Amino acid sequence: MTIKTFTLALALSAGAAAPADAQQLGAADTGQILATVTRDAPALSETALQIWKYAEVGYQEAQSSALLQQRLTAAGFTVTPGVAGEPTAFVASFKNGAGPVIGVLAEYDALPGLSQAASPTRASLGGEAGHGCGHNLFGAASSYAAIAVKEWMVRNKIAGELRVYGTPAEEGGSGKVYMVRDGLFRDVDTVLHWHPGNTNSAAQGPSMANISGKFRFHGRSAHAAGNPDKGRSALDGVEAMDAMVNLMREHIPDRTRIHYVITKGGKAPNVVPDEAEVYYYVRHVDPAVVKAVWAWVKQAADGAAMGTQTKVDVEVTGGVYSLLPNAALMAVMDRSLHAAGAISWTPEETAFAQQIQTTLAPGAPPLASVGQIQRATIVDDALGGSTDVSDVSWVTPTVGLSTATFVPGSAGHSWQNAAAAGSSIGVKGAVLAAKTLALAAADLYRNPATIAAAKKEFAGRRGAGFEYKAMLGDRKPPLDYRKTAEE
Ligand SMILES: [Zn+2]
Ligand SMILES: [Zn+2]
Numbered sequence: 052m053t054i055k056t057f058t059l060a061l062a063l064s065a066g067a068a069a070p071a072d073a074q075q076l077g078a079a080d081t082g083q084i085l086a087t088v089t090r091d092a093p094a095l096s097e098t099a100l101q102i103w104k105y106a107e108v109g110y111q112e113a114q115s116s117a118l119l120q121q122r123l124t125a126a127g128f129t130v131t132p133g134v135a136g137e138p139t140a141f142v143a144s145f146k147n148g149a150g151p152v153i154g155v156l157a158e159y160d161a162l163p164g165l166s167q168a169a170s171p172t173r174a175s176l177g178g179e180a181g182h183g184c185g186h187n188l189f190g191a192a193s194s195y196a197a198i199a200v201k202e203w204m205v206r207n208k209i210a211g212e213l214r215v216y217g218t219p220a221e222e223g224g225s226g227k228v229y230m231v232r233d234g235l236f237r238d239v240d241t242v243l244h245w246h247p248g249n250t251n252s253a254a255q256g257p258s259m260a261n262i263s264g265k266f267r268f269h270g271r272s273a274h275a276a277g278n279p280d281k282g283r284s285a286l287d288g289v290e291a292m293d294a295m296v297n298l299m300r301e302h303i304p305d306r307t308r309i310h311y312v313i314t315k316g317g318k319a320p321n322v323v324p325d326e327a328e329v330y331y332y333v334r335h336v337d338p339a340v341v342k343a344v345w346a347w348v349k350q351a352a353d354g355a356a357m358g359t360q361t362k363v364d365v366e367v368t369g370g371v372y373s374l375l376p377n378a379a380l381m382a383v384m385d386r387s388l389h390a391a392g393a394i395s396w397t398p399e400e401t402a403f404a405q406q407i408q409t410t411l412a413p414g415a416p417p418l419a420s421v422g423q424i425q426r427a428t429i430v431d432d433a434l435g436g437s438t439d440v441s442d443v444s445w446v447t448p449t450v451g452l453s454t455a456t457f458v459p460g461s462a463g464h465s466w467q468n469a470a471a472a473g474s475s476i477g478v479k480g481a482v483l484a485a486k487t488l489a490l491a492a493a494d495l496y497r498n499p500a501t502i503a504a505a506k507k508e509f510a511g512r513r514g515a516g517f518e519y520k521a522m523l524g525d526r527k528p529p530l531d532y533r534k535t536a537e538e
Contacts, residue, residue: 076494081390083206084493087199088486095485096478098122099191103169103473106161106180106187108533109220112139115159115187116217119194123215126198135229137528141217142235143194145201150211151502153492154236154447155197156244156440158221159190163533167466169473171406181469184222185247185456188472188481192245196488200496203489209496214239218439220528223263225369227439229528231446232521239447240502241380243491244440245484247472248453249416249461251394252425253384255376255451260338261437262345262522264367265314265330266292266352270359272325282323283360286316289327291355292363296331296348303344308334330368334437338372338522368529370522372441375512376429379505380450380491383498385427387490393422394455394483400476407458407467415460421480436463446519448505452487456480 076084088095102115116139120130128143165181168174182188197215204213216235220226236242268289273282296309303309311331317324333345349365356363396404401418408415443449456477461467471477495502 075386076390076490076497080203080207080493080497081490083203084199084489085391085486087202088195088482088489091195091198092482094122095191095195095482098194099187099478099481100473102159102187102190103182106166106178106182107159108163108180109160109222109224109226110137110139110528110530111533112159112219115190116141116219119157119159119190119217122194123197127201128197128215134235135233135528137219137226137229137530139217139219140226140230143197143215143217144212145204146212147204148210150209151240151496151499152212152214152238153495154214154216154239154242155193155488155492156216156218156227156242156443157190157193158186158218160186160220160222160224162222162464165464165466165469167469167473169470171403171470172410173466181466182472183464183466183469185468185472185477186221188247188456188477188484189245190217192481192485193488196485196492199485199489200492203493204496211496213492220532221439223369224529224532225371225439225523226528228371228442228521228523231442231519236443236447241495241505242443242447242449243384243488244449245452245454245488247456247477247480249455249457249459250420250425250453251388251423251455251483252453253381253388253427254425254430255381256374256430257336257376258374258441259308259334259336259435259437260341260371260373260441260522261332261334262341262367262370263330263332264365265328266363266365268327268356268361268363270323270325270327270361273323275321275323279323284323285327285361286324287359288355288361288363289313289316289329291359292352293329295351295354299347299351303347304335304340306335307340307344308332309344309348336373336432341522367523367526368532370524371437371439372445372522374438374441374451375444375449375509377448377450377505377508377512378429379501379508380448381427381429383494383501384450384452384487384491387494388424388452388487390490391483391486393424394479395422396476396479403474404458404476407470408460410467411460418459420459421455442521445513445517448509450491452484454480454484454487
């Protein structure tokens with residue numbers, strides 16, 4: 052078996068700068084945009100906190116999606132709900148003649164097990180889920196950014212189309228992948244997104260491509276002491292597969308991540324288990340490596356089934372690319388962030404954050420960091436999580452932003468983040484994100500040369516002859532993936 056060598060990092064370091072003729076957005080445009088977002092900040096806050104209360108998990112975000120659709124419809128967007136076979140996805144569009152098509156992503160799914168009050172101590176609200184990744188802020192800020200841009204387009208007779216993509220099930224449901232696969236981004240010139248975080252930054256990191264799936268082994272049950280020769284253990288199949296995969300680790304490209312949990316392994320030691328299941332993730336920053344290692348993992352499963360006289364089948368449940376950065380767009384996002392201003396907390400917010408910090412591991416950054424803007428760079432070797440925004444970034448030039456919505460030092464997917472996402476601290480970060488995204492979109496409508504430069508850079512990074520193929524193949528969206536206890 053051959054594994055393609057790691058080529059992506061090299062491609063990533065060859066970033067193009069913003070074109071020399073790019074204009075800073077004028078004072079009048081900047082003033083209009085900022086004034087509209089400031090005017091709408093109370094509505095943004097109300098929307099974000101309502102979605103925080105709904106706390107709906109992947110593909111079940113009916114109320115959250117409907118609320119954003121309602122706000123966008125009221126602001127003059129035309130909404131198409133239920134796109135890509137996902138009932139809670141939508142596309143909201145505002146057309147103002149022929150011109151650039153700019154998309155803004157909006158997420159709104161919550162995480163199971165993270166029900167949490169907006170308090171600085173651990174206190175469940177008694178619900179099933181909570182916004183430990185801050186997607187309530189994500190969806191609301193993106194929508195109100197678009198509302199401000201639309202108003203500015205009308206007032207200044209700016210030609211083009213503006214779209215909000217309502218993208219469900221980011222957390223493990225790969226919601227955007229199905230939207231990309233259905234071609235919903237085919238005619239978009241540029242996509243903007245952001246994510247709640249601990250810092251204010253337009254830095255771009257690649258994230259990790261991944262494929263995840265469940266290997267189900269089928270054997271024959273028998274009395275484990277009376278008739279062991281009549282049984283064939285499905286759990287043996289799982290264990291043999293895991294052993295082989297653990298041996299593989301020495302021989303696969305550096306920085307590959309493989310993790311698994313055994314989700315079914317039998318019920319009683321005196322019954323040879325006839326059904327067993329193991330759930331795998333394979334990650335690497337290069338999608339080609341992920342595909343190659345996944346193929347090898349499947350061979351380990353087949354070998355394990357043969358050696359234990361069991362049968363195995365696999366269901367790929369998720370798969371995403373790594374994030375493709377764009378230096379030309381990063382420059383626009385960075386100057387928009389600087390123009391949007393800084394975050395400052397009230398004494399009450401500072402006290403809330405200080406109390407949260409007492410629950411964190413030592414060494415948390417100072418709270419003053421939320422008032423600063425980090426240097427914008429392209430991080431070409433980041434490890435960590437995966438996101439379905441990545442698939443969008445391989446079909447259209449895409450740029451992200453982080454703002455400080457959480458208390459510095461908090462972990463991702465934590466009750467501390469769920470608490471901040473439901474408080475004025477989270478909302479302040481979301482308002483900064485809305486201002487920045489709106490300024491960035493306006494900047495791009497005013498500077499089509501930047502879009503052209505971003506496209507040229509995008510083509511170079513993606514490489515010649517690239518054809519998008521979803522990492523998860525042709526499966527349908529797993530609409531019930533959060534309905535089973537095992538998830
Ligand atoms: Zn998350
Ligand atoms: Zn997230």
